Amino acid sequence: DQQVKQNSPSLSVQEGRISILNCDYTNSMFDYFLWYKKYPAEGPTFLISISSIKDKNEDGRFTVFLNKSAKHLSLHIVPSQPGDSAVYFCAPRSHKLIFGTGTRLQVFP
């Protein structure tokens, strides 16, 4: 029973355009949501988070949106850059993090 689903295993976006990565969850007890970025042969690094009391959090080119009624969150990257090419994991938290399966983003020139 997957509590966290990232239904798009991969996404390809042109440089300068918007990248939208989606994440669905099933547990309404999740109170905090994190996004991680992972490059090959490296550990994941924290990117941005959002508390369940908010519906949007912005940090530079990265914005995370939370729709609690739909149990859905999305990560927007604008404008996308080639250095953003990585695997992105969403990770809701109850008392510990639950990681999604990840979406591989490729940003091409």
Added chain:
Amino acid sequence: NAGVTQTPKFRVLKTGQSMTLLCAQDMNHEYMYWYRQDPGMGLRLIHYSVGEGTTAKGEVPDGYNVSRLKKQNFLLGLESAAPSQTSVYFCASSYSRGLVSYEQYFGPGTRLTVT
């Protein structure tokens, strides 16, 4: 400030052999975690620790043991390695406030192959 370090980076084991993976953090974090990552599976939690001397099972604990004798170290042991344990192992640590943990900081990973 090294963050989270893992030793070794690569290892090849034969079925039935044992080994210990070492994780160290210098951020004074209370919480530490061991994950494994397999293709198409995301990160799955093996064991975790909420403080020195305490450990708890995660999602996939079978075949692994852990110890947290010092706050800065978290060891993952494989007593009798199996090919199904071929994976990339990540250690992480996090700041906590009470029972709530915050963003996790990950090590670079250990790539383990069991033949």
